[in-house]
Amino acid sequence: MSGKEILDIRSVTREELENFFLQHGEKKFRAGQAYDWLWKKSCQSFNAMTTLSKEARQLLASQFSFNTASVAIKQQSSDGTIKVAFGLHDGFQVEGVMIPSGDRATACISSQVGCSLGCNFCATGKLGFTRNLTTGEIVDQVVHLSNLAPHLSNIVFMGMGEPFLNYEAVKMAIEKITATDGLAMSPQRITVSSIGIPKMIRKMTDDGAKFHFALSLHAANDKKREKIIPFHRNYSLTEIIDALKYYYAHSHKRLTIEYILLGKFNDTIADAKELAVFCKNFPVKINIIEYNPVKETGFIKSDPEDEKAFVNFLEKRNMVVNVRKSRGQDIDAACGQLACHSRNKQLINIL
Numbered sequence: 001m002s003g004k005e006i007l008d009i010r011s012v013t014r015e016e017l018e019n020f021f022l023q024h025g026e027k028k029f030r031a032g033q034a035y036d037w038l039w040k041k042s043c044q045s046f047n048a049m050t051t052l053s054k055e056a057r058q059l060l061a062s063q064f065s066f067n068t069a070s071v072a073i074k075q076q077s078s079d080g081t082i083k084v085a086f087g088l089h090d091g092f093q094v095e096g097v098m099i100p101s102g103d104r105a106t107a108c109i110s111s112q113v114g115c116s117l118g119c120n121f122c123a124t125g126k127l128g129f130t131r132n133l134t135t136g137e138i139v140d141q142v143v144h145l146s147n148l149a150p151h152l153s154n155i156v157f158m159g160m161g162e163p164f165l166n167y168e169a170v171k172m173a174i175e176k177i178t179a180t181d182g183l184a185m186s187p188q189r190i191t192v193s194s195i196g197i198p199k200m201i202r203k204m205t206d207d208g209a210k211f212h213f214a215l216s217l218h219a220a221n222d223k224k225r226e227k228i229i230p231f232h233r234n235y236s237l238t239e240i241i242d243a244l245k246y247y248y249a250h251s252h253k254r255l256t257i258e259y260i261l262l263g264k265f266n267d268t269i270a271d272a273k274e275l276a277v278f279c280k281n282f283p284v285k286i287n288i289i290e291y292n293p294v295k296e297t298g299f300i301k302s303d304p305e306d307e308k309a310f311v312n313f314l315e316k317r318n319m320v321v322n323v324r325k326s327r328g329q330d331i332d333a334a335c336g337q338l339a340c341h342s343r344n345k346q347l348i349n350i351l
């Protein structure tokens with residue numbers, strides 16, 4: 001906490017906050033009160049910390065910034081899905097989605113503004129990368145989305161960005177969401193979805209991650225995967241398998257394999273066979289995701305007959321397969337469609 005840089009209050013640890021108050025002649029317990037407002041009560045401004053004296057609030061405001069993500073645009077799909085564009089302090093936006101389903105609701109949240117990985121089927125990938133989200137901005141998405149659906153049951157990091165490329169902020173956000181002095185949600189209800197960077201899978205394992213892990217596989221063949229996920233050229237499926245075996249050996253947690261079915265690209269029986277071979281390495285659940293066509297990608301949705309044959313092939317081999325129907329497609333909220341269409345492109349051009 002030194003130098004002229006103005007720190008975001010939510011990047012400061014409890015201990016740092018305690019020292020800060022002591023150095024400024026305030027009682028140490030003020031830090032606990034402030035911390036409670038920040039992470040348990042999810043307040044969005046210094047003024048809202050009403051158990052702190054006016055002087056203490058002014059002191060904080062004079063030394064720290066408070067960079068929140070606020071609801072900028074809200075759209076509701078005919079199927080009940082709600083997409084929110086969150087405005088950030090520097091004018092950028094990210095999107096999050098609330099997907100209700102019976103008495104449950106899943107919040108799909110973002111970890112980065114844009115994404116550097118440029119997967120060829122994904123609208124976010126077309127935006128390029130702007131910046132990582134902070135821990136506070138990630139948690140804000142959960143707070144705002146949970147206000148839209150009080151029965152929020154699950155959180156998935158499947159919005160904009162690759163969570164493993166903003167690992168520390170994502171990890172810290174999960175700590176705040178699950179902490180008893182935070183939002184107190186169970187880590188069992190949180191899933192981090194990644195294209196699977198082997199060294200990060202190992203790091204997550206070594207960190208003793210309690211959340212679920214989903215691998216966005218989409219092709220169980222190196223050449224084919226590289227065509228849709230250019231970043232895959234940096235490693236091989238064998239390296240991913242080794243890292244996942246390491247993860248399973250330590251966590252004993254079943255993996256989820258995400259597989260977007262792209263028509264005439266990865267939806268043949270030969271592709272299903274490769275997927276089955278890949279999945280033999282560890283216990284998995286396979287989520288088959290219907291593709292939501294994104295302009296200019298050139299990819300199409302799989303033919304229903306091809307999808308059926310693909311799923312049947314896997315089920316006959318006793319694999320656990322769920323088919324995820326597209327949700328929120330009419331508001332561009334479906335998987336792979338998040339792009340904050342107007343806002344971030346404009347800002348990127350200006351900067």
Ligand code: SF4
Nearest residue numbers: 115118119122125161
């Ligand atoms: S699919 Fe995920 S990793 Fe790939 S470009 Fe889109 S957001 Fe990034």
